[in-house]
Structure formats: C-alpha cells, structure tokens
Amino acid sequence: MSPPAAPLIALRDVSYLPDDKPVLSGITLETDAKRIGIVGRNGSGKTTLARMIAGLVAPDKGTVRICGADVARNRKAALAAVGILFQNPDHQIIFPTVEEEIAFGLTQMGKNTAEVKASVAAILQRFGKAHWAEAAIHQLSQGQRQLVCLMSVLAMAPRVIVLDEPFAGLDIPTTRQLARVLDSLDVCLVMITHDPAMLDGYDRVLWIDAGRIVQDGPAGPVLAAFTEQMKQLGGGDDLSDLSG
Numbered sequence: 300m301s302p303p304a305a306p307l308i309a310l311r312d313v314s315y316l317p318d319d320k321p322v323l324s325g326i327t328l329e330t331d332a333k334r335i336g337i338v339g340r341n342g343s344g345k346t347t348l349a350r351m352i353a354g355l356v357a358p359d360k361g362t363v364r365i366c367g368a369d370v371a372r373n374r375k376a377a378l379a380a381v382g383i384l385f386q387n388p389d390h391q392i393i394f395p396t397v398e399e400e401i402a403f404g405l406t407q408m409g410k411n412t413a414e415v416k417a418s419v420a421a422i423l424q425r426f427g428k429a430h431w432a433e434a435a436i437h438q439l440s441q442g443q444r445q446l447v448c449l450m451s452v453l454a455m456a457p458r459v460i461v462l463d464e465p466f467a468g469l470d471i472p473t474t475r476q477l478a479r480v481l482d483s484l485d486v487c488l489v490m491i492t493h494d495p496a497m498l499d500g501y502d503r504v505l506w507i508d509a510g511r512i513v514q515d516g517p518a519g520p521v522l523a524a525f526t527e528q529m530k531q532l533g534g535g536d537d538l539s540d541l542s543g
C-alpha cells in the first residue's frame with residue numbers, strides 16, 4: 300500500500316514574530332479543500348499568511364508544508380507546489396516582455412530552454428494571447444498585467460495558488476473575467492479578499508484578527524459573522540485603529 304498523500308496545505312501551530320512583534324500566532328490549518336478564503340481587517344496578518352503559505356516568509360515557530368514540501372526551506376519544491384498572485388502586478392513583474400516574464404519561473408524550476416519555450420507558448424495559446432509574446436509589459440493595462448502574472452503562475456502548474464486581493468484596482472468586467480478564469484481552475488485556490496462576495500461557494504473561510512484565527516469553517520456562517528462585525532465596527536466613529 301502506498302503511503303497516504305500529504306495534505307495540500309498543512310500549517311502546524313505557525314507563528315511569525317519579527318522583532319518580537321506577534322504578526323501571526325498559533326495558526327493551524329490542515330486541508331485538502333479546493334477553495335479557501337481568508338478575511339480580516341487591515342493589518343490583521345492576511346498578506347503575511349499568504350506569503351508564508353507561498354514560502355516567501357519563514358515561520359519563527361511551527362511548520363508550513365504544501366503538498367508535503369517545507370516551502371520556506373525547499374524553494375524548488377515550493378515553486379512546483381504553490382504560486383502566488385499579488386494585489387499589484389507591478390510588485391510581481393520584473394521583465395520587459397510577456398514571454399520573458401512567463402519564462403522566468405519555469406527557468407527557476409530547472410526546465411531547459413526547449414521546455415520553457417514550449418510552456419510559454421502553450422499558456423499564451425490557452426488564453427488566446429499568443430500575440431502578446433513579445434509585447435512590452437509596461438504598455439499593457441493593469442488588468443492585462445494581472446493576467447500576465449496569472450499566466451506566469453499557471454505555466455508552472457502549481458497545485459495551490461495563493462491570491463492576495465487579486466482584483467483590487469481592476470474594473471468590474473476585468474474582475475468578472477479573471478474571476479471566471481480562476482473559478483474554472485482545477486487547483487486549490489487560497490483567496491484573500493475584503494469582499495465576502497468573492498468567496499461565494501468557497502469550501503472554507505478563515506477569519507483572522509490580530510494574527511490569530513478567530514473563526515474557521517464553511518463560508519456561509521463565517522462570512523455572515525465577519526460581515527456583521529465589520530458593519531458594527533464601520534458604524535462607529537472610532538478612528539483609533541488608523542492613528543499612527
């Protein structure tokens with residue numbers, strides 16, 4: 300009998316304490332769910348958690364494994380297991396043309412020149428964007444640049460994709476088009492958002508506050524409780540959270 304497959308996502312008692320400041324505390328999440336949402340107020344730790352799941356931030360305590368790989372320590376395994384899409388495509392893009400940008404991650408994974416070329420062509424073809432290959436990225440719109448980032452991630456065929464508010468700053472049609480692309484993907488999506496509607500139909504939602512999980516469960520009840528509390532807080536006049 301073969302050993303049981305490792306969970307898609309396994310965070311065990313994870314904490315992150317830069318300069319002894321608890322940004323994340325005691326986060327545990329073990330799941331094979333395909334659609335996971337993360338909600339929470341500004342500064343609650345969502346982006347830090349996203350970066351940790353993607354292996355870009357190492358925990359000070361606990362372990363983060365994606366498909367069995369310790370993503371902070373094994374970067375090559377991390378690249379194959381998990382991809383991340385940031386809110387602002389300009390924080391992700393480093394190359395001047397679309398094909399160079401998509402090729403980068405594939406090269407990092409150790410693929411040879413022919414494999415990289417074939418994968419870049421295949422992903423552009425899949426999205427009907429073969430004509431973008433040599434396009435200058437800075438001449439594309441923000442939505443188009445976000446699509447380049449998504450294609451770069453998908454070309455690497457990760458099992459898990461972390462999305463950190465991927466629609467912020469995009470117009471309604473672009474948001475809906477990209478959301479449909481994401482919905483159609485047979486991969487695990489971990490979506491961070493301030494918009495509960497984006498998590499409609501999700502399997503599981505984590506609500507984090509001050510770096511801790513305050514609720515973790517099916518989307519319906521967690522989002523209802525979260526929305527209610529956000530409305531209550533928004534109804535008050537206390538701006539102390541925003542004081543510098």
Ligand SMILES: Nc1ncnc2c1ncn2[C@@H]1O[C@H](COP(=O)(O)OP(=O)(O)OP(=O)(O)O)[C@@H](O)[C@H]1O
Pocket residue numbers: 317318320322339340341342343344345346347348
């Ligand atoms: N390396 C670090 N050193 C010190 N503080 C940090 C570090 N990383 C994150 N923080 C702090 O941790 C808190 C959580 O930040 P994070 O960006 O994860 O929150 P967030 O929930 O994504 O916020 P937002 O919704 O506003 O994007 C912030 O106060 C941030 O300044």
